[in-house]
Structures are given as structure tokens and as C-alpha cells.
Amino acid sequence: MSLRHLTHMSAAIPALVPAKGSPEASRMWSDYVETCRALIGGQTKKDLPEGWGQPTLFPDIAGSQNDHAQPSVTAVLGVPRLDPVAEKIAVLYQKGSLVSIDKLSRIPPLEMPLNPEWFGIKSFRRVGTVSRRLSYRVSVLTEEELDIENKRKAMRNLLQRFSFSLADGQWWMPDSAKRLFEQEVERVNSEGIEQLQKIIGQDVEAFIEKRKAKVLQDAEEVYQEFYPGKYLPKSTADPDSAKRAAKQTQQPTVAAPSCLYQAPVFAWKRF
16 A cells, blocks of 8 residues: 555554464464474484474584684685775775866867977087077967966866875775865866956957067067077968967966866775
């Protein structure tokens, strides 16, 4: 009967009462019990052996009458026992999650590399035992504006504060810290996006056009450090090249990458 059919009348139905057996059935049961007793050598209950009906304890497992400690059932059967310390650690780790950074959710860097050969310079040079490696990077953001890069890299710093490092790129975070951690990630994202929108505005293409000339001007200054009085080749100073470099800065929807959570799984080692 489902609950929706429950009424005052149906609720008043008394509990089921076991049916009374007949005297004949009671006599037959008594005869059966006496037959079983006769099979073990006793005609009446008082003739039964002492301890009849009690659980049988095997000496090799339960032990003898002395007080010496006896081996456990698993020891007698040869079953290896679990490491008690590992068991406690497993219970502890179940109170949290394994955390890693989702690399696919990362936004591109706000700077991009430039080939030094565009400036007529070899990126690597060796003279005897001394070597030199040269690299250049370009961004449409100024040095002060690139402070926003700290928001993009904030995830690792937050994980170090809210979790315990297990390996490179792997952390364990208690469940009690997860909510506060996600609130901090949301705060970093909100501040980073707001800061970037103040710099770029709503029209990314217009911002790129505005900064394109500045990128080419700074590139000319770097070129003249090596070739005073000369100018960048037209192939290098192509406005479209500067525009492609400037497009490295887009309008992201998040400032920091997201995280992946996994339940800990242990491979037990028996001793």
C-alpha cells in the first residue's frame, strides 16, 4: 500500500498476529525434537552432552584454555594484512580531492616572442668557451599594464596556499578549503578581467590599431642599438606583422585557468 492511500481507517488496522498452530502440529514438532536428540545418543534433554548446542571453537584458531594470545583468522589462512598506517592515510585523503590545473583553459601569454634575426642578429653565438643566447618579446601592453600578468599566473600561488603539493602539477586540497579557494579564484578572475577591460576597452581591433605604431617605434629603437642610423627592413617593419603581434592580446573571459578535481585512489600494498 502506497502512502497516498493511507487514511485514518487504514492506519487503524492492527498489526498482523501469527496464526495459532493446532495441538496436533505441536505434538509433531515435539516428536521431531526428541528424534533429533536421540540421534546424538540422548533420550531426554538432561541426557545430552555438556555444551550441546553451543558454538564449537577450533583450537588452532580460537586457542586452548590458557591465556596466551592466538593468531588471527587472517594469519591462520595466510591472508596478508594491510599496512595500518596506509589505511589511516587513505581515510585522511578521502576528506579531500586531487587538484591539477586544466592546461586547456589557460589564456595565451600577454607577450609573444620575436625572432632576433628580424633585427639582423643571430639568436645564438659562441666564442670559444663563452656562449650567448638572445631573445626578444613584444606586447601591446606597457610595462606597467603587464602587471595583469600576475592575475594570469595566480592559480599556482592560490593552490600553494589552499592545498598540499604532492608532485609537480599535483596538489591535494581538503574539502573544507575548496569553497574558499573557489571564491578566491572568482575574485582573481573578476579583478583581472576588469583591469584588462579598462586597458583595452570594448573594441579590441581599435585598441590594436592605436598601439600598432608604438610597437613599430619601439622595435626601431631596439634595431638602432645594433645598427645606428639605419631602419628596420620593410619586411620586418610591415604593419601587418605588428598587427599580428598585437593580436596576441585578446579579450579573454577569464584571467586564471580552471582546476580539475579527482577523488584519490590508492593501490594497496600488502605486507
